[in-house]
Amino acid sequence: MDAGTRNRPTVLDTAVTTAKRRARVRAPELVGRGWLNTGDTTVSLKDLRGKIVLLDFWTFCCINCLHVLDELRPLEKQYEDVLVTIGVHSPKFVHEADPEALKAAVERYEVHHPVLDDPELTTWQNYAVKAWPTLVLVDPEGYVVHVAAGEGHVDALNTIIKELIEEHDEKGTLHRGDGPYVAPEPQNTTLRFPAKAIVTPGNTILVSDSAHHSIVELEADGETVIRRIGTGERGRTDGLNPTFSEPAGLTLIPGTQTVVIADTVNHLLRSLDLDTGEVTTIAGTGEQWRDGETDGPADKIDLTSPWDVAWWNGGIAIAMAGNHTLGFYDPNTNQISRLAGTTVEGINDGPADQAFFAQTSGLAADEERLWMVDSETSALRYLENGEVHTVIGKGLFAFGHKDGDAEEALLQHPLGVTVLKDRSVAISDTYNNAIRRYDPETNTLTTIATDIAEPSDALQIDSELIVVASAAHKLERFSAAATKIDGEEHAVKRPSTDIPSGQIELAVIFTPPTGTKLDERYGPSTRLEITSSPENLILEGAGVSTELVRVLRINDQITNGVLHVVAQAASCSDDPADEHPVCRLTRQDWGVPVRVVADAPTRLPLLMGGMDEAPPAAT
Template sequence: MDVGTARPSTVLDTAVTTVKRRARVRAPELVGRGWLNTGGTTVSLKDLRGKVVLLDFWTFCCINCLHVLDELRPLEKEFEDILVTIGVHSPKFVHEADPDALAAAVERYEVHHPVLDDPELTTWQNYAVKAWPTLVLVDPEGYVVHVAAGEGHVEALRTIIGELVAEHDAKGTLHRGSGPYQAPEPASTTLRFPAKAVVTPSGTILVSDSAHHSIVELEADGETVVRRIGTGERGRQDGTSPTFSEPAGLALVPNTHGYDVVIADTVNHLLRGLDLTTGEVTTIAGTGEQWRDGETDGPADKIELTSPWDVAWWNGGVAIAMAGNHTLGFFDPAAGTVRRLAGTTVEGINDGPAEGAFFAQTSGLAADGDRLWMVDSETSALRYLEHGEVHTVIGKGLFAFGHKDGDADEALLQHPLGVTVLDDHSVVISDTYNNAVRRYDPAARTLTTIATDVAEPSDALLVDGELVVVASAAHRLERFAASATRIDGAAHEVKRPSTDIASGAFELAVVFTPPTGTKLDERYGPSTRLEITSSPPELILEGAGVSTELVRALRINDQVTNGVLHVVAQAASCSDDPADEHPVCRLTRQDWGVPVRVVADAPTRLPLLMGGMDEGAGQAT
């Protein structure tokens, strides 16, 4: 999860950081460029009096935000007559501020609630939001009652909403009925937001048709449908009438275990196998539950995955881009096992031995002998893994991106999702948020542009000597020659201003309040864990590493002026009813990438909110 650092500008920040008083804080009005999913109608909080309002601050590049969209679906259904969810879209990348791109994302991810377009971050700053995603509950009288950053908060939200319903039903301030959501007219195209593609042994093209929740086989022309595999409904059913949930990556594999293709069934957190002869689909890895903590190595049907985005046949198995926790996984079909291949779950760029590397939402993979190429979308980076070592070719970190060709050290990408190796070992990059296709020459270490004005390319492949690109937002495959031009575009940085911190002695505190009706689970040892690192590493002189306390004393280097604090925290809590013989337990886990500026006379303490905080709950300042 990324974290922004917009300076608090309203009274709301006092409400969410002050202890010892139960101030009722009026929710600031919703202000932005426009609205989606309302039929063109502007929505105000005054219009929503009598409803429980859930504000979801999100940006469509963020995998944690996409997790929250799926988590909220059953909650929205359960409370459909009293709960109004409003998505507040506050963009990170330049492309995400494009209104057409936002409209496409709202359709792509099946967002079935009103969305406020907030490109100038006005509402973000008015609510003092600091992280994607953040959830804010507003009661039927228009007051903020709960704030939660990150994902995994559905049960706490369900409890609080239930309490609000009872309270305001009794007061007569709850109004039941439909909300302002109006579904847009559905579009009809053969493909809808296709994600990845491969050429089959028979020369046809297999495409993951993500928004149609299916796999489509096309003739070599890339247009004529041979067959559709999948019913089109969300689900996880195996067999010859299978269901998927936003499938993405595809990899051809030797058919020694009953399948020819491995499919990254992204939102189901599964790998599926497809027999091209029969069309039968089987689940080959994952449990269907999202990994949050625990084992990463073991029998494939027992290990949880998290948003597998792409797959590639490499070194006798299937490499997995585990976008949901910033790692790479490896599926061994012969052994029937899954293991972590690389990464620590910390989001960022850190090269070196695979087990200590940092990744950032890896979304594309391609094998070239012993080398596994990848693109990390959140750091706009091209990287590779070879002989146990991770190397970065292009990419400067979580907050720098652009469209610039030339020497690899100066070249820039913007949220790329696909990577393809050509016969000459050069690499084609689907530079998604630049709407461009790029080519990297490893021998010359240079980047050039092959094509522009491609609608969110997400993958590419060679078919009969031509480059076929998955133009995801155009809902089709497009063909290009491999000739290249040079573009010297602008460099960009994420808008979020850095957080000023002091050099020398410094305290970082993760503030966690167990959800209502629960307590920290100390039955098997420490219930909390905190990991802190930095980019560059020399930003922290003392105190980096792992501990079981959520408060850490650091020493900040006065010779480093700018950097990023990487923070991963978790806390285990269980229901605290003494009569409950088998308490219900949950793990809250959250990661931040905090851009910081080291300046004189800056604060010597940085608090980060993990989990939720009820109004007046007593969060430390």
């Protein structure tokens, strides 16, 4: 997810990796607008003295943050009497700063721990956070003991928590018992945060009922329930009583009664037989892809948060939101392959295998084009004849609500796209609470409807649009009349990181978790890929290497841009007696907004996991 910036010396400048090697640096107090999941009670770190506290800096637009929420669930359960997780919500988009939108997101994603609403990024900056997600571990005496950015850190956290329990049990400073979490009152609605919808061959409407972990078939009125497919419990069971985990995209295989479902949190594709109601897993292993093969037998290839699916070119195109790529499933050969993308997050057009995407969340196809919306770059794009093209979208940090010529038009985190009967394109502009219409003939964008609670998909039935109003928990109907919106451009609040023209050292900091070492058995254990927008921001040093430190030469003719950084490190357990060591790949991507100035620091540290050296004080 996108990186932020630092702007003064803070606690993380001296944090280290383990409880036994920590600097005695007090964790800053938690400051924000308010709290969720605490029964309206304010929580302070002083109140939590005696508990191990895990701060999860997140924002609800971020797929990596959603992955971490799921990774932490078993850890929270295992240590529920000593560990208190606090979600610090520091928003990227304007919509995410809306307290009602945050409240909805906390319910939607089943966040079962207290959440601090940090709309001004005060606590984010006090902890010198640079990326979503970032995890900070605080010991029972209130000192920071570990910091990690990105996903895949549960093993390291588990090791350090065990160390802290042992240490503070001996000191008598560990207090067991319940934490401050108070569950909100459950809400009872037929649909709960529905995600996507399609029309079936029987002219009914099939809806992915995401928060109910099920699929619902409705009459054409969009309200009357015919049947519910799924038990409502989170799971991954096939058969006539199936379970899902936050299913989203749906698509029908033409000429059949088979619907393909993007079972997002399970990292699977499932098929539904509309005649029998039976569900079968057709692609994915259930494990999240982190590295390795992307092409091969469908049941052997890991997927990563498939968010939407569409029938295109004789198969199923897959919006692989979790690693910023597009996948393809061939039902005839039962093979999965990479359709487009490199895993770098951003906007880069051109040949499909060189394109950058940013959390593609909606797909729709016509005869020639595969249309898509990239939520993190607020972009409308399409794939045609092996080339990717951007119609609307300016990058990771620019968004808004503005109609008119496509080159100047703005969206805000769209999640759905629909090809209409006149070959124009409807966009579910989710964080603008609007439906927009792009006309390829005139290359213009207009607004069809507003005041829709987080639309995530739309269908055209006759002259009406049936819109999945996700945060309103229902389908809504609209005509195709358009009104012009002349809104303002927004940008991410966080200031850019200052870097100098000329040489700068970019260092990704990673320390293997206690009891592990970098895995060098089959070659280099680390990988670093650096690119930029615009491309000529970096004159020398871009590309791929196996070292986590790189010297770049920055163009003094460019004043602002984005550094795209993807780093990974493989580490394995370091016990000589263990014949089969446990290995873990840690991976993080950053989109660092930068400003080129004359007197900036000549070193840019990015923390991926732990810290065995202190970065220089911020200026």
